[in-house]
Amino acid sequence: MREIPLKFVMIVIIAGFLLSVVPVSAVKTTEQSIGDSITLGSRFTVNIIGLPNSSYYIWLPHTFTMTGELRNQPPVIADNQMNVAEDPVDGPWPIGSYQYNNGNGQTIRDDIAPSTSEMPNTRYYALVTTDTRGQATVEFLTSVNTRLRSYSVKVESPKSIDSDNLLVEIQVYSRRAPDVIGIDTTPQTVLTTTLPTITESPPPVTTLPVTTTSEPVQTTYPAQTPTQKASMNIGTNILVAGTSLLLIRRHGFFLGELRCIPGFFKK
Numbered sequence: 001m002r003e004i005p006l007k008f009v010m011i012v013i014i015a016g017f018l019l020s021v022v023p024v025s026a027v028k029t030t031e032q033s034i035g036d037s038i039t040l041g042s043r044f045t046v047n048i049i050g051l052p053n054s055s056y057y058i059w060l061p062h063t064f065t066m067t068g069e070l071r072n073q074p075p076v077i078a079d080n081q082m083n084v085a086e087d088p089v090d091g092p093w094p095i096g097s098y099q100y101n102n103g104n105g106q107t108i109r110d111d112i113a114p115s116t117s118e119m120p121n122t123r124y125y126a127l128v129t130t131d132t133r134g135q136a137t138v139e140f141l142t143s144v145n146t147r148l149r150s151y152s153v154k155v156e157s158p159k160s161i162d163s164d165n166l167l168v169e170i171q172v173y174s175r176r177a178p179d180v181i182g183i184d185t186t187p188q189t190v191l192t193t194t195l196p197t198i199t200e201s202p203p204p205v206t207t208l209p210v211t212t213t214s215e216p217v218q219t220t221y222p223a224q225t226p227t228q229k230a231s232m233n234i235g236t237n238i239l240v241a242g243t244s245l246l247l248i249r250r251h252g253f254f255l256g257e258l259r260c261i262p263g264f265f266k267k
Helices: 006-025 228-251
Strands: 028-035 043-049 055-059 125-129 135-141 151-157 167-173
Touching: 028 167, 043 055, 043 151, 125 135, 151 167
Parallel strands: none
Antiparallel strands: 028 151, 043 135, 043 167, 055 125, 055 151
């Protein structure tokens, strides 16, 4: 039986080793620097262009030297973003436990700032999924507690290979930029309502009724004129009296006889 040369055996062993290493070195990784353009209160977005419907790990590498305390924190990932998943604060941490490429067994959580009572370190990394066009956007925020220094963003997918076109674009917005993306800037119509002018008028003058005392009406009755009968009786009496006196003087009649004359003493 022919012996296999030792040189041939060594070549086969080396080739097998290289084939076993290729899948590990084929992990697609892109790291992009942000530079010194970050100011406190600003924000920046990371636009990822890769494979459609694919997941990519994203984090701020080389921030493990920071304390995570106030004024010594990295930028944080904004909440409630579409297709952006984060680990629970209290664990488990499947995303943060990912061993990134060429990290000598280090995980994402080993490469970022630790958690503190003010900020959990689950805000420093995430797993983002691209849409059907292979695009995704992740927004980072800064505050007064962010440390001013140079940062970089790392995007990696273990399912991607070097031949894939993985593009990462970073856009920084200063504090003078719009505070919130997507705010409706359409001018609002302001309705002006003119209120009627109310003039306070003086209270009406109250006129008290004047009570007048009417003087009693004096009724003047017409003087009663003696009736014709009374006049005739008086005249008759005068005439009789004169006649009697005349007869007395001439004939000497007694007073008793005068009573016989009708109407002489009649009242």
